[in-house]
Amino acid sequence: MLKKTLVSSLMMGVLLVTSTVFLVSKQVVADDDDGENHGSKHVYSATLPVWKTECGECHIAYPPQLLPAASWQKMMGSLDEHFGTDASLDADVIAEILPFLEKNAGSERKYAAATGKSDMRITETRWFIKEHDEVSASTWKRIDSPANCAACHTTAEQGNYDEDFIKIPR
Ligand code: HEC
Ligand code: HEC
Numbered sequence: 001m002l003k004k005t006l007v008s009s010l011m012m013g014v015l016l017v018t019s020t021v022f023l024v025s026k027q028v029v030a031d032d033d034d035g036e037n038h039g040s041k042h043v044y045s046a047t048l049p050v051w052k053t054e055c056g057e058c059h060i061a062y063p064p065q066l067l068p069a070a071s072w073q074k075m076m077g078s079l080d081e082h083f084g085t086d087a088s089l090d091a092d093v094i095a096e097i098l099p100f101l102e103k104n105a106g107s108e109r110k111y112a113a114a115t116g117k118s119d120m121r122i123t124e125t126r127w128f129i130k131e132h133d134e135v136s137a138s139t140w141k142r143i144d145s146p147a148n149c150a151a152c153h154t155t156a157e158q159g160n161y162d163e164d165f166i167k168i169p170r
Contacts, residue, residue, distance in 0.1 A: 044159040048100040054089060055097070060149055060156050064104035066122045068111050072101035075120050083120075123147050139168055 044063035055061045064072065076098045079087045089097070110127055117124035123146040132146070143151040150156040155165040
């Protein structure tokens with residue numbers, strides 16, 4: 001009798017521990033998700049035709065997930081002076097694109113600009129610098145700009161930055 005109670009309370013304990021671990025790991029995954037898709041990490045599939053056309057004209061349409069909403073707001077308010085070029089859009093087009101960027105934006109905390117860097121560049125966020133710390137200086141020199149994601153991420157055009165599709169140019 002005593003033995004049976006002991007066994008069942010042990011089993012309850014195991015169950016409790018397992019479900020706690022499960023809950024905790026679920027939470028960690030959800031916290032790191034930041035609008036990334038399903039199980040597939042670093043695939044950003046949210047899209048909007050007008051955004052893809054207008055913001056994918058001169059460079060790939062950068063995933064909205066990789067900058068906080070405040071950065072997108074600032075950028076959409078200064079398109080006439082966009083990184084040394086004029087990327088102006090009509091107000092009604094901006095009114096379509098900005099809510100899409102805001103809705104899918106990354107967190108202020110994770111995608112904050114590195115100290116003294118631009119808050120409108122994905123490539124100058126602390127996240128980007130850390131994520132790319134294994135890329136050597138000589139590799140960076142070989143490509144025209146770190147903002148040229150597709151130089152290494154062969155499927156950047158489709159929003160897929162999974163490490164399986166990275167090919168460092170030599
Ligand atoms: C007329 C061409 C042009 C258009 C249109 C354009 N951009 Fe750009 N964009 C640039 C140039 C040039 C740069 C600087 C690229 C570099 O540093 O290599 C840039 C850089 C950026 C960067 C920073 C990249 C980095 O360093 O992390 C973001 C983000 C960006 N653009 C978003 C947008 C969005 C959003 C739109 C649509 C509203 C847009 N761009 C439309 C030319 C354009
Ligand atoms: C010089 C080549 C190169 C360029 C250019 C580059 N990346 Fe990367 N990227 C890498 C490498 C290498 C990693 C590290 C992969 C790993 O963790 O094994 C990486 C990792 C990533 C990851 C995480 C992928 C994963 O599965 O862990 C994302 C997201 C990403 N880059 C986005 C970008 C974006 C957006 C741009 C352009 C603004 C960009 N990268 C430009 C080489 C590059």
